[in-house]
Amino acid sequence: MEISSHQVHLLEQLNEQRKQDLFCDCSILVEGKVFKAHRNVLFASSGYFKMLLSQSSKETTQPTTATFEVFSPETFMVILDFVYSGILSLTGQNVIEVMSAASYLQMTDILNVCKTFIKSSLDINEKDHYLSLSAKSTNSEPTHPSLYRSRRKAKSNPRRSCSVPEEKTNTVNENSWSGYNSYLSSQVILQRTETQLSKRGRKQSTTRKRRKHLGLSQGRDCAQHKSHKAERASGDCSTSESSHISRVREEAKFDAENNVDHGYNHESEAVPKRDLDSGDLPRMRFKCPFCTHTVKRRADLKRHLRCHTGERPYPCDACGKRFTRLEHLRNHFQTIHQAGKLICRKCKRHVTDLTGCVVQQGTRRYRLCHKCLAEANFDSIPDDLDAEHSPTSSTGNKCSKWALEEEQKSDEETMEEEPYNLVVRHVNNDIPDEADEKVKPNLR
């Protein structure tokens, strides 16, 4: 005989224990703020903690400490509350960061809910083409988070909540969100407040220029490229997600500073929005729910949203770097791994297979003309000028080192003798590091 209330009761008790710091054997440090929790609970809820705690499981007598800098304490609070209550306090303001954090912590349930949250917000506006939310936004609780919870009863929470399919949430049935959709359309107002978004110190956007399109602030000049750098250093896709958080924050901060009205409270956010062109003809625009950007086509919006969600479905097989678009992957691959540019890297002259040859270093390939090759004193395929891998000292002797490196490589890395083939895989971000089985045709 199953007593359904037991699970609820158990979780409530654990939550109480957490709040009273009873039996907490794990401290999580998020940007200086300490959260107490139970190892067992974290282990059961997060793939990240599962890994972390299983590594330190032998030292069970010592309290475990985990430190995070990639998301804010507020975000972690939302996640921790969910872990201990089954209630996920999602808002248009925090959904991106919660999603990124969930991705980092490998909490697929939350990840899927966040995705659905975003998707739902788009679907709503899709259905309500010309239905302005202005009237709806007069609701007394316009900024209340929408609460995702499991089937357990929302005992003590007076706020509206929405049923979330709790079991098998890895495959969230989107149909089950119809209730949420209606809730969303009447309740959820995606807005970003300055207070929330300016909490964390970020690079001042004084140098930021407005983007050319529609005065759009993409904010990528700062955060995106920070992440880009981080990616280069670590190859960790989570950095791109955290960068995306920064970006969104920066956008909001910038907008707040510049008094930009996103119209989130009084316009349909995610999209079709009527616009009058010069000829007074109605023209549909699709509005991004996270920034001021509008596009003509839904597909373009979908593409644009990747810059908010941090989704990078196209990983490079050669170096692991991930891209938001196939064409970017292809360009990267051809340039970096296939020496696609028929230009001598040294003298910048045009080279062909006859007038030059391909030099390889690691996974990178480029071309040198025979002259530069000779000047570099290479007998055979030399290696290169690549800062990432080139020896830092004795620069004068770089070339011989490269050549040597190449000789050594010839034995152990025979596969590098073969040019890389670009196999495009569309990787599901749910499991960032797991190669997707869905292999697209080889593009070459």
Place this chain on the structure above:
DNA sequence: CTGGGGACGGGGCCC
């Protein structure tokens, strides 16, 4: 310190 170039991200739009 600075300018040039490479790499990359993102938008517009055509097919």
Place this chain on the structure above:
DNA sequence: CGGGCCCCGTCCCCA
């Protein structure tokens, strides 16, 4: 609607 191309802006590295 997806794929692809072109263009532009930004960052980073290096000479």
